[in-house]
Amino acid sequence: xxxxxxxxxxxxxxxxxxxxxxxxxxxxxxxxxxxxxxxxxxxxxxxxxxxxxxxxxxxxxxxxxxxxxxxxxxxxxxxxxxxxxxxxxxxxxxxxxxxxxxxxxxxxxxxxxxxxxxxxxxxxxxxxxxxxxxxxxxxxxxxxxxx
Amino acid sequence: xxxxxxxxxxxxxxxxxxxxxxxxxxxxxxxxxxxxxxxxxxxxxxxxxxxxxxxxxxxxxxxxxxxxxxxxxxxxxxxxxxxxxxxxxxxxxxxxxxxxxxxxxxxxxxxxxxxxxxxxxxxxxxxxxxxxxxxxxxxxxxxxxxxxxxxxxxxxxxxxxxxxxxxxxxxxxxxxxxxxxxxxxxxxxxxxxxxxxxxxxxxxxxxxxxxxxxxxxxxxxxxxxxxxxxxxxxxxxxxxxxxxxxxxxxxxxxxxxxxxxxxxxxxxxxxxxxxxxxxxxxxxxxxxxxxxxxxxxxxxxxxxxxxxxxxxxxxxxxxxxxxxxxxxxxxxxxxxxxxxxxxx
Numbered sequence: 001x002x003x004x005x006x007x008x009x010x011x012x013x014x015x016x017x018x019x020x021x022x023x024x025x026x027x028x029x030x031x032x033x034x035x036x037x038x039x040x041x042x043x044x045x046x047x048x049x050x051x052x053x054x055x056x057x058x059x060x061x062x063x064x065x066x067x068x069x070x071x072x073x074x075x076x077x078x079x080x081x082x083x084x085x086x087x088x089x090x091x092x093x094x095x096x097x098x099x100x101x102x103x104x105x106x107x108x109x110x111x112x113x114x115x116x117x118x119x120x121x122x123x124x125x126x127x128x129x130x131x132x133x134x135x136x137x138x139x140x141x142x143x144x145x146x147x
Numbered sequence: 148x149x150x151x152x153x154x155x156x157x158x159x160x161x162x163x164x165x166x167x168x169x170x171x172x173x174x175x176x177x178x179x180x181x182x183x184x185x186x187x188x189x190x191x192x193x194x195x196x197x198x199x200x201x202x203x204x205x206x207x208x209x210x211x212x213x214x215x216x217x218x219x220x221x222x223x224x225x226x227x228x229x230x231x232x233x234x235x236x237x238x239x240x241x242x243x244x245x246x247x248x249x250x251x252x253x254x255x256x257x258x259x260x261x262x263x264x265x266x267x268x269x270x271x272x273x274x275x276x277x278x279x280x281x282x283x284x285x286x287x288x289x290x291x292x293x294x295x296x297x298x299x300x301x302x303x304x305x306x307x308x309x310x311x312x313x314x315x316x317x318x319x320x321x322x323x324x325x326x327x328x329x330x331x332x333x334x335x336x337x338x339x340x341x342x343x344x345x346x347x348x349x350x351x352x353x354x355x356x357x358x359x360x361x362x363x364x365x366x367x368x369x370x371x372x373x374x375x376x377x378x379x380x381x382x383x384x385x386x387x388x389x390x391x392x393x394x395x396x397x398x399x400x401x402x403x404x405x406x407x408x409x410x411x412x413x414x415x416x417x418x419x420x421x422x423x424x425x426x427x428x429x430x431x432x433x434x435x436x437x438x439x440x441x442x443x444x445x446x447x448x449x450x451x452x453x454x455x456x457x458x459x460x461x462x463x464x465x466x467x468x469x470x471x472x473x474x475x476x477x478x479x480x481x482x483x484x485x486x487x488x489x490x491x
Binding site for chain 1: 179182190264268269271333334402460462464477
């Protein structure tokens, strides 16, 4: 997922340190500060759970690949099996995201293969996994009071 | 790289431009950039000409934006609907060149006294939610009913065949995701494949599609009356169900599950739209356009994330959109895919 927490926090710094043009000092600057505040609030959640979420997702994808490797054509099956044997050794967000990108590309291939083969059971299994992935990535924004 | 415009510079250039346009000396007062309208820089100011003060809005192309759109189409949309089916500000002038204010821009009259809800505020309309919801979906129905032939926007927007609206839009937004994606997105890719496998029925008619018709993109007077429909930057001709699907997307419901747009129960909103448009909201067709709109949303957020990176991470709205909002839409799409699977 992009952007990353380091990018967002550095971005917050850069956008606040930049001298605003005089015509952007009032309402526009207030809005800009409010959004940087929201980003900080959400970044706290990502700092708390971002590693756990990524480790979970990568493990869930590897488990799926281990199950599905034998049920798809060998070219894809071999790559699924190889990916299923992997593990996350570097637990930095950047390294987890790089590993996740490769696993997600394979997931797309696997889902296409399931759809092409009419494998409804695997299709449903993947759709259920999508829900779990989206749930775990969701950030919770407290509803802001209307002004 | 062009030199930045400082406050005096922008005001002076605006004064010079309007003095030529109106053939008389113009003074610019209270020039102030305002938030909102993430695809254009938006400023409010007063122009004093011949002793009269005119409240105006400047919409200028930014260096990077949430949505890459053609300001000529947006301007033509205002020309098309001002004084007609939808309350819109009066357009004043359009400049496609870069000689006046460094980037293309347009001007329109300012509507004072209105307010727009932030997309992630709670219950922004309070006791006026029902009244505003009834107007909101009635106006959308009347936009759908309008015959685009003869409207200014029809001169600039290609008219798709009734059976090709869905494909043109889906191709466009998949292309945006292909172009701007920085991290693989299996959920939206699954949705795109499903949309292609199960195309919707032909459009009942070709209408003007606002393109971003949602809560937060209209101004109301605080007393239960909509005074302006804004942000027409994605306007085009197409299937009117596209706008209805976007208007009822859960992302714009202000965290509510019972009222679409945080204003009306879904069934009531659709009934009002059907009455005013004279069209039917076929459930299967609307389901297609609802899933499509979540894909379109993901296209917008994907593009925002790319612009955020390309612009050196300096626009927090782009960062927020490419992160928090993208994840909300992933969840909406995943839930909808499971629901559609059960339905079929």
